[in-house]
Amino acid sequence: xxxxxxxxxxxxxxxxxxxxxxxxxxxxxxxxxxxxxxxxxxxxxxxxxxxxxxxxxxxxxxxxxxxxxxxxxxxxxxxxxxxxxxxxxxxxxxxxxxxxxxxxxxxxxxxxxxxxxxxxxxxxxxxxxxxxxxxxxxxxxxxxxxxxxxxxxxxxxxxxxxxxxxxxxxxxxxxxxxxxxxxxxxxxxxxxxxxxxxxxxxxxxxxxxxxxxxxxxxxxxxxxxxxxxxxxxxxxxxxxxxxxxx
Amino acid sequence: xxxxxxxxxxxxxxxxxxxxxxxxxxxxxxxxxxxxxxxxxxxxxxxxxxxxxxxxxxxxxxxxxxxxxxxxxxxxxxxxxxxxxxxxxxxxxxxxxxxxxxxxxxxxxxxxxxxxxxxxxxxxxxxxxxxxxxxxxxxxxxxxxxxxxxxxxxxxxxxxxxxxxxxxxxxxxxxxxxxxxxxxxxxxxxxxxxxxxxxxxxxxxxxxxxxxxxxxxxxxxxxxxxxxxxxxxxxxxxxxxxxxxxxxxxxxxxxxxxxxxxxxxxxxxxxxxxx
Numbered sequence: 198x199x200x201x202x203x204x205x206x207x208x209x210x211x212x213x214x215x216x217x218x219x220x221x222x223x224x225x226x227x228x229x230x231x232x233x234x235x236x237x238x239x240x241x242x243x244x245x246x247x248x249x250x251x252x253x254x255x256x257x258x259x260x261x262x263x264x265x266x267x268x269x270x271x272x273x274x275x276x277x278x279x280x281x282x283x284x285x286x287x288x289x290x291x292x293x294x295x296x297x298x299x300x301x302x303x304x305x306x307x308x309x310x311x312x313x314x315x316x317x318x319x320x321x322x323x324x325x326x327x328x329x330x331x332x333x334x335x336x337x338x339x340x341x342x343x344x345x346x347x348x349x350x351x352x353x354x355x356x357x358x359x360x361x362x363x364x365x366x367x368x369x370x371x372x373x374x375x376x377x378x379x380x381x382x383x384x385x386x387x388x389x390x391x392x393x394x395x396x397x398x399x400x401x402x403x404x405x406x407x408x409x410x411x412x413x414x415x416x417x418x419x420x421x422x423x424x425x426x427x428x429x430x431x432x433x434x435x436x437x438x439x440x441x442x443x
Numbered sequence: 444x445x446x447x448x449x450x451x452x453x454x455x456x457x458x459x460x461x462x463x464x465x466x467x468x469x470x471x472x473x474x475x476x477x478x479x480x481x482x483x484x485x486x487x488x489x490x491x492x493x494x495x496x497x498x499x500x501x502x503x504x505x506x507x508x509x510x511x512x513x514x515x516x517x518x519x520x521x522x523x524x525x526x527x528x529x530x531x532x533x534x535x536x537x538x539x540x541x542x543x544x545x546x547x548x549x550x551x552x553x554x555x556x557x558x559x560x561x562x563x564x565x566x567x568x569x570x571x572x573x574x575x576x577x578x579x580x581x582x583x584x585x586x587x588x589x590x591x592x593x594x595x596x597x598x599x600x601x602x603x604x605x606x607x608x609x610x611x612x613x614x615x616x617x618x619x620x621x622x623x624x625x626x627x628x629x630x631x632x633x634x635x636x637x638x639x640x641x642x643x644x645x646x647x648x649x650x651x652x653x654x655x656x657x658x659x660x661x662x663x664x665x666x667x668x669x670x671x672x673x674x675x676x677x678x679x680x681x682x683x684x685x686x687x688x689x690x691x692x693x694x695x696x697x698x699x700x701x702x703x704x705x706x707x708x709x710x711x712x713x714x715x716x717x718x
Contacts, residue, residue, distance in 0.1 A: 210455075211455075214716055215716070218716075218717070219626075219627075220627070220628055221627050221628055221629040222627035222629050222630055222633070223629055225627060270556075270557075270715075271453070273559055274451050274453050274559050275555075275556065275557065275558070275559050275715065276453075276715050277453045277454075277455065277457075277712035277713070277715070278453065278454075278455045279455055280455045281454075281455055282452060282453065282454040282455065283452070283453045283454075284450065284451070284452050285450070285451050286449065286450045286451075287449060288449060289559070291558065291559065293557050293558070294557045297553070297554065297557040297558055298554060298557070298558050310477070311477055313473075314471070314473045314474035314476075314477045315474055315554070315558050315560060316558070317467075317470045317471050317474070317560075318473070319472075319473050320473050
């Protein structure tokens, strides 16, 4: 049997949330008994199907609330779809939200190990890459101070350094490149290129269209949870800009 | 990149697969260790007594119960302190783990929404840190027994078996309650209220002989009593649990894990919308 070579497959994926969420057993019981349950749902993703081949770099664009972050989470296996199926192959380095999996009371160094553990890395792996992570983040002077003293940019730099220190088959980036200064962004760029050269798959969600144009060969445009454009980055982004401008 | 490519499928409406979860757990073994370490240290990091406080807290509770109840029951129960503590530390493990797991899942909810961690890892780490606390309490109980002159018997060697059964029972219940409490926040409070009731319905602080004969069949329906009895038997009575008691305890524990996993695996795929 030949296995598909795609890094990510989504088959008719929909993700919905209840408009009214029942939070307590009391409310659940009462509403079930009096048959007053509001089951109306809101779509975060609507019947999305796509394939991303191994080694592709794909940008995801769209307005706020279009479902970009939800798409990444489904791809990462964090969200189980309400309908459809998601398949991913290979190890993942998800960078989905800043400050996730960091303990503000712990130092930067301790956080490297804790965050690494959350990503499924072993202590030895983190130990082996420790110096490199610290050097890449440019936080040598602050690495032993508690994380609560860090700025947003500093946390972003640390998060990116940790997640990308160990090789991964797929990297998911959600608005991570927007923070950090110019020199850090140049280094991130270099590292992403290195991953791509090594055959990794990269998915980038960003509002910064030039970044997507530059990093990604292919772009997917989401609107209200559905794919409205999927193709060469220049073509899709041009269309997106025209439509938004006009 | 490894030769065998890790494939992960998430299908709408499908429960968590045991195989996938176990594989994820192995991969996150280091995280489990870190979580246990945090449970045991950070909670008390800022207090002067530090780690000792983890021991002192149950010790104080034990003392209170001991002082209050030893006078009530001492005429019918020799070495009441051993009688009471041998089962009470098991109960504390059960009650604290169940409470702790529900809090841990709520507390780590935002994390589960943003990073792919095996959802059962918080239940596992809480059970393990509870077990470590239980072992420390046991060591303390042995010291108390020595001081009080209660005999330490060779049947103590059976204790590891009892503890495994108790841990399984606790883990299963904790899994189910952790999953349900993600959906309904008020379940936590309900359980908090129910736990003391269950404790008093179990012959922990009193001997079963004070219960009138006609009520005893009802007490026999309490599964908690069996998994705690197999802990008390080798410590206090110096006997191995009877085959009947042991069989019931083992069956109840297996049922607890199976039932706990059935609930947990079905609810876990929907956690992200509720935490």
